[in-house]
């Protein structure tokens with residue numbers, strides 16, 4: 001039934017936008033000492049090797065996170081003239097945006113023995129969330145992570161990867177429809193301090209047309225169950241009517257619920273082959289007040305690197321409203 005495998009796409013430009021937004025949002029939420037329920041409705045395999053046939057065949061990580069990682073590495077090796085394009089953003093602004101550096105440091109943390117700047121391992125959203133919730137200054141708070149994945153191979157891989165974390169009941173991974181599972185998890189439990197806090201990542205592959213309507217329905221239902229949750233929805237920007245109308249639909253639903261929103265998009269421009277996904281967006285409900293400024297600083301630097309050697313259409317946007 002499912003042909004989509006995230007292993008072919010891990011670390012591409014869409015993951016960069018999604019995971020950068022996730023890191024920036026979580027960092028802000030984690031400034032408060034009360035526990036969070038983190039829910040990943042479409043978790044994938046959790047963590048990926050970039051030296052496998054899947055990643056090498058698609059070349060998506062190479063054109064995404066591998067290029068960006070040069071940006072960080074260039075701090076140490078500015079002599080390498082073949083990397084000239086990666087310095088442009090730094091030249092323009094003087095330094096790497098804080099949230100981008102934070103994200104790149106996190107990826108580097110998963111690649112401690114890498115001899116070059118190119119990462120061999122890429123953490124998916126489950127491992128990114130786990131890394132942040134288990135940092136020494138956060139670990140005592142005991143956030144919970146709930147993961148859902150339907151693909152038989154990916155749930156097996158995810159469960160094996162999660163088992164290696166030895167995180168006990170703090171993390172669970174289930175072979176379940178993430179849209180359905182969400183209903184039972186909201187509102188999240190009250191913490192001992194009396195607060196309820198949750199971040200929900202909704203990241204389907206949209207390989208089935210009905211995913212667009214399911215995303216909208218899940219957001220509408222979730223806002224009824226838990227209006228103050230922070231919701232992050234990834235969506236592709238492709239010439240398809242359902243894709244085109246999804247951000248508009250999400251805006252209407254968010255406004256009807258009286259909540260604030262942020263919409264970030266990244267278009268990396270056409271490739272010479274002219275195929276493949278070139279743009280995507282993140283819709284965030286109840287975004288941290290710091291998110292817009294963080295993305296405004298990081299996205300032009302990312303675009304500068306990822307759109308090099310590509311044709312027209314490169315652009316980024318960050319809008320917010322209430």
Ligand code: SAM
Nearest residue numbers: 006042043044124125149150151177178203205
């Ligand atoms: N969130 C992951 C990350 O950022 O690392 C990537 C997820 S990938 C884009 C989407 C995943 O959702 C695929 O692994 C697919 O098998 C899975 N999937 C598709 N429909 C699903 C559903 N209804 N419930 C749960 N998982 C689903």
